[in-house]
Amino acid sequence: MDNIYKTPLWMTIKKIKNKLKITNTKETVTFKAVNPDIRSSLYNGNSITVNNEDVIYRGYKSWLDLAQVLNCRMLTPEKIDDNFVLIRYEKLNEDSSFHKNIVDKEEKYGENSIFSKIHKNEETAFIHYYMQALENVKIETRIRILNLGVNSGDEFEAIQALSKNFENQELIGIDYCSSAINAAKEKFKRSSNISFYTHDINKLDELELGKFDLIISIGTLQSSNLEFNKLLMNIVQNQLKRSGAIILGFPNCRWIDGEMIYGARVKNYPFSEMGLLYKDVIFSKKYMQQKKFRVTVTGKDYIFLTATSISTTKQNH
Numbered sequence: 001m002d003n004i005y006k007t008p009l010w011m012t013i014k015k016i017k018n019k020l021k022i023t024n025t026k027e028t029v030t031f032k033a034v035n036p037d038i039r040s041s042l043y044n045g046n047s048i049t050v051n052n053e054d055v056i057y058r059g060y061k062s063w064l065d066l067a068q069v070l071n072c073r074m075l076t077p078e079k080i081d082d083n084f085v086l087i088r089y090e091k092l093n094e095d096s097s098f099h100k101n102i103v104d105k106e107e108k109y110g111e112n113s114i115f116s117k118i119h120k121n122e123e124t125a126f127i128h129y130y131m132q133a134l135e136n137v138k139i140e141t142r143i144r145i146l147n148l149g150v151n152s153g154d155e156f157e158a159i160q161a162l163s164k165n166f167e168n169q170e171l172i173g174i175d176y177c178s179s180a181i182n183a184a185k186e187k188f189k190r191s192s193n194i195s196f197y198t199h200d201i202n203k204l205d206e207l208e209l210g211k212f213d214l215i216i217s218i219g220t221l222q223s224s225n226l227e228f229n230k231l232l233m234n235i236v237q238n239q240l241k242r243s244g245a246i247i248l249g250f251p252n253c254r255w256i257d258g259e260m261i262y263g264a265r266v267k268n269y270p271f272s273e274m275g276l277l278y279k280d281v282i283f284s285k286k287y288m289q290q291k292k293f294r295v296t297v298t299g300k301d302y303i304f305l306t307a308t309s310i311s312t313t314k315q316n317h
Helices: 009-021 060-069 124-136 154-162 178-187 201-207 228-238 275-290 310-316
Strands: 028-034 049-051 052-056 073-078 084-091 143-148 172-175 193-199 210-220 240-251 253-256 260-261 295-299 302-309
Touching: 009 028, 009 060, 009 084, 009 240, 028 073, 060 073, 060 253, 060 260, 124 154, 124 240, 124 260, 124 302, 154 172, 154 240, 172 178, 172 201, 178 193, 178 260, 201 228, 228 275, 240 275, 240 295, 275 302, 302 310
Parallel strands: 143 172, 143 210, 172 193, 210 240
Antiparallel strands: 028 084, 049 052, 073 084, 240 302, 253 260, 295 302
16 A cells, blocks of 8 residues: 555545455554644645655544544554654454344343443543533423433433432433343442333333433334334323423444444445434424424434423523
8 A cells, every 4th residue: 555645535445445355353454644743724635745745634533534434443643754654443343243242132231241331421422412412401400300221321420420400300210121220220329319110111101100301212212122103202292291301312323343333234234324313313303393392403423312392492581
């Protein structure tokens, strides 16, 4: 891959792809690139002169994005000299994907699963937009909060840290996986205002929990064993107060070998195809708007739909 810093990006991608085809999992592909730090406020693809040679400038974000779309981990670049760096890509082990390693479906998200090693609150592309959603719903004003598909309680950790009214709030988490619920109970054992239930969210009425000021569900309502449209409508009609709010998170990523890789992938597709994801997002938005909620859609690796009652919004103003 000589002179890769002189070739257009499409050609660079082809060269790196060809190299990766003959590279074993966990091995490293390296190539020489212009040191992005030698320029500031310069867009990718601009030609600059280095040592009397015309080269193409690209920033680190471009190389990081490329690593992700090629299912690689970008390692720390090595400085060659003031003008050039060595970009290093480690080829990910796709067999260690959370999505492929399912032995017991009931424990797919359990305490000892690969999923339990995933900490969404440490992923910028998740926590930034989730915090934004909590701000949008004015989290400190939401007294009764329900989390459907709570797992070990990542979303509650963020509320505990961000809400100025946490001690006066009642939080309830529901999940079908008993080991995940047990882990959540242990994590929040000192918080008397948080309760957890192992239960099928198709049968929420059995718990007789009443209605809530805020309902959160991240990556759960789209499960293959649930009817998304029917379940969402049932939840809004029976569990959500008319003055309430809802936060839905739609995963638009895959978890592979320690990396969160952008782009959901439908079965039998060799690439990211997001039609089904946005179909659910659009249905949710239209339905909540019909119910007189103001709806925003944000995010990237996770798409967040936040809906707040228009009547409540008017009262607050």
